[in-house]
Amino acid sequence: xPALSEMDLAIAGSPVNxxxxxEVQAIRTLAELDRIASGWERLAADRNPxxxxxxxxxxxxxxxxAQRLFVLTAGNAEDLAIAPLVINRGGAGWLTLLAAEMYxxxxxxxxxxxxxxxxxxxxxxxxxxLYLKRVPAGAPVVAAIEAAYxxxxxxxxxxxxxxxWIPLDASWTAPEMRLEAGRRSDLRRxxxxxxxxxxxxTAIVTPTRAQLPQLVEETxxxxxAGWKGAHGTxxxxxxxxxxxxxxxxxxxxxxxxxxxxxxxxxxxxAAAQIAxxxxxxxxxxxxxxxxxFSRCSPGMLLTAESIRYAARRGxxxxxxxxxxxxxxxxxxxHEHACCSLCAYPFSPRGAWALWTDGGRAAVxxxxxxxxx
Numbered sequence: 001x002p003a004l005s006e007m008d009l010a011i012a013g014s015p016v017n018x019x020x021x022x023e024v025q026a027i028r029t030l031a032e033l034d035r036i037a038s039g040w041e042r043l044a045a046d047r048n049p050x051x052x053x054x055x056x057x058x059x060x061x062x063x064x065x066a067q068r069l070f071v072l073t074a075g076n077a078e079d080l081a082i083a084p085l086v087i088n089r090g091g092a093g094w095l096t097l098l099a100a101e102m103y104x105x106x107x108x109x110x111x112x113x114x115x116x117x118x119x120x121x122x123x124x125x126x127x128x129x130l131y132l133k134r135v136p137a138g139a140p141v142v143a144a145i146e147a148a149y150x151x152x153x154x155x156x157x158x159x160x161x162x163x164x165w166i167p168l169d170a171s172w173t174a175p176e177m178r179l180e181a182g183r184r185s186d187l188r189r190x191x192x193x194x195x196x197x198x199x200x201x202t203a204i205v206t207p208t209r210a211q212l213p214q215l216v217e218e219t220x221x222x223x224x225a226g227w228k229g230a231h232g233t234x235x236x237x238x239x240x241x242x243x244x245x246x247x248x249x250x251x252x253x254x255x256x257x258x259x260x261x262x263x264x265x266x267x268x269x270a271a272a273q274i275a276x277x278x279x280x281x282x283x284x285x286x287x288x289x290x291x292x293f294s295r296c297s298p299g300m301l302l303t304a305e306s307i308r309y310a311a312r313r314g315x316x317x318x319x320x321x322x323x324x325x326x327x328x329x330x331x332x333x334h335e336h337a338c339c340s341l342c343a344y345p346f347s348p349r350g351a352w353a354l355w356t357d358g359g360r361a362a363v364x365x366x367x368x369x370x371x372x
Contacts, residue, residue, distance in 0.1 A: 024122040027071040033060060036073060039080045043109040046279030048319065050104040054255065056084050058248035059099040062240065070095065074110075074118040081110025083119045092129050092353035100133045102241070104321055105163050105338055108141040116140045120148035127347035129354075134160045137337040145341055153345035154354060161323040162335035168318055172311035175304045175331075183330055186297070187304060193296035198266020202305045205260045212253050215260045216246065219272040222262075223288030235286070245274070245286070252276060261309075263302040271298035273306055282310035283319045303331065 027033050033056075040053040049055055060069055063086065072083040084098040084106070097106040110116040120141070123130055135141060142157070149155045172178060176187050194200045207215050220236040228234040235242040252258035259282075261273035271289040275282060284306070289299040310318045320328045324335055342357070344350040 023076075024072055024074045024118060027073065028069050030057070030060060030069075033057060033069065033071060036080075036082070039077060040082060040109065043080065043082065043111065046281065048105060048281075048321070049252075049257070049276040049278060049283050049285070050099065050102065050106060050321075051109060052278075054251035055248055056098050058251060059102075059244055061247055062244050065089065069098075071098070072119050072122055074122070075112060075115035079110075079112035079115050081108060081112060081115030081119050083108050083123065085123075087128070092349045092356070094353065095123060095126070095128050095130045097132055097135075099244075100131075102244075103134060103323075105134050105136060105336065106132075107135050107139050108144075110140070113140045113144070117144045117147065120144035123343075124148045124152050124345055127345055127349050129345065129350050130341070130343040132341040134338050134340060137339045142339065142341065145343055149343050149345065153343055153347075153350055155344075156342040158340050158342075160338040160340045162337050163322065164320040164324050164328040164332055164335045166307065166318040166320075166332045167334060168307075168311050168316055170311065172307055172318075175307040175311070179330065187300065190297040190301055194265050194270075194293070194298065194301060197293065197296065198268075200301075201264045202302065203260075203262045203264070204306060204309050205262070206256060207253055207258060207260050209250075209253060212249065212258075212260075215262075216249060218262065218269050219260060219274060219286075219288075222269045222272040222290050223286070225290040225292065226288045227291070228288055230291075234288070249274070259306075261302060261306050263298050263305070265293055265296070265298065270296075271302040273302060275306065277310075277313070277315070280316040281319055282306070282313075282315050282317070284321055300327070300330070303327075307331070 027036070037053050040056070044051040044053065063069060067086040067088055070085045070087045072085060074081045085095050086098050088094045088096060100106060108116055108119060110119075123145075130145070132141070132145070146155050146157070166172065176184050179187065191200070205211065205215065220234070220242070223229065224234040224236040226234075229237065235245055249258055257276050257278045259275040259277050261275060262269050263271040269290065270293040272287070273284055274286040275284050287299060307318055344354040
C-alpha cells in the first residue's frame with residue numbers, strides 16, 4: 001500500500017502527478033483493503049452498520065469497470081482515519097463514497113480530527129471533484145472539507161434528507177402505547193384483520209449459516225411482492241444491490257449481528273425486515289411486505305414487534321435508516337440531520353465538473369419555468 005507522495009496516479013487513462021502527505025496512503029485492491037480490517041472495525045464499533053468493514057468490503061467486491069476503489073487512510077494505529085472512496089470513470093472522474101448508491105448515511109471514519117483533516121487536504125491535491133451524497137451534518141468531515149478547499153476550490157453544502165430513529169427506553173417494550181390514540185386503534189384493527197386471514201406469527205431470528213439461504217430467499221420474495229417489486233427496485237430485481245446484500249448478509253451472519261424479521265399469516269410470509277443488532281443499536285436496513293396482505297398493514301405490525309424486541313433487549317436506539325417517510329413519522333419525529341457536499345478544486349477536472357453541474361442546473365431551471 002504505497003504512500004501517495006510516491007505514486008504517479010494513472011486513473012481513467014489520465015496520468016496525474018500528485019504530491020500528497022507522506023502519511024496518506026491509497027488502497028486500490030481488495031487485498032490491501034483486507035489489511036486494514038481490524039483498524040476499520042475498531043473505528044466503526046457501535047456505529048451505523050453501513051460504516052462497518054463488512055459492509056464496505058461486500059460493496060467493494062462487486063465494483064465493476066464504472067468505479068475503482070480509492071480508499072485513503074491517514075495516521076497510524078492510534079489516530080487512524082479512513083476515507084472510503086471510489087473513483088468514477090468518465091466525465092470529470094468524481095470521487096464519491098463507497099456504496100453511496102445505497103443512499104444510506106455514510107461518513108469518513110476517524111477518532112482524530114487532525115487525521116480527518118489530513119485526508120481532506122489529500123483529496124484536494126488529487127485535483128478531482130468530490131461528491132459526498134449523504135453525511136451527518138455535524139460530522140468532522142464536513143468542516144474538514146470546507147477548510148481544506150478554502151482558497152483551493154469551491155464547496156457547495158446542501159441539506160439532505162434526515163434519517164429517522166427512536167431513542168429507546170423501557171416504555172417502548174409496549175410500542176403501541178407510544179402511538180397516538182387513532183394510530184393505536186389502527187394497529188388493533190390491523191391485527192384483527194390479520195387474525196381473520198390466518199394464524200399470525202412473528203419471528204426475529206439470529207440465523208445460522210444453514211438457515212440463511214432460505215430466509216434470504218423468503219425475504220427477497222416478500223419484498224418483490226410489494227410496491228418495490230412493481231417499481232423494479234426490489235432486491236430480487238436488482239442484480240447489483242441483490243448480489244451485494246447476499247455477500248453482506250453472509251458476513252453479518254458469521255458475526256452474529258444479523259437479524260431476519262418475518263411476519264407470517266396463515267403460514268405465509270406477509271412482511272419481512274433485514275436488520276443488524278450491534279452494540280446498543282437495532283438498525284433496519286431493508287423492509288417490505290406482500291401487497292396481498294395490505295389490508296392488515298403487515299409492515300406496521302412487524303415494525304411494532306421489532307421495536308418491542310429492541311426495547312426488551314435493552315438497546316438504546318432503533319434506527320430506521322433511509323429517509324423520513326410518512327410511515328416512520330407514525331413512530332417518531334426524531335431524525336439525524338444530514339447534508340451533501342460537492343467540492344470542486346481549482347483544477348481542470350474541478351472546472352469541468354463545476355461547469356457541467358452549472359449547465360445542468362440551468363437546464364432544470366429553464367424546464368421548470370416553461371413547464372405547463
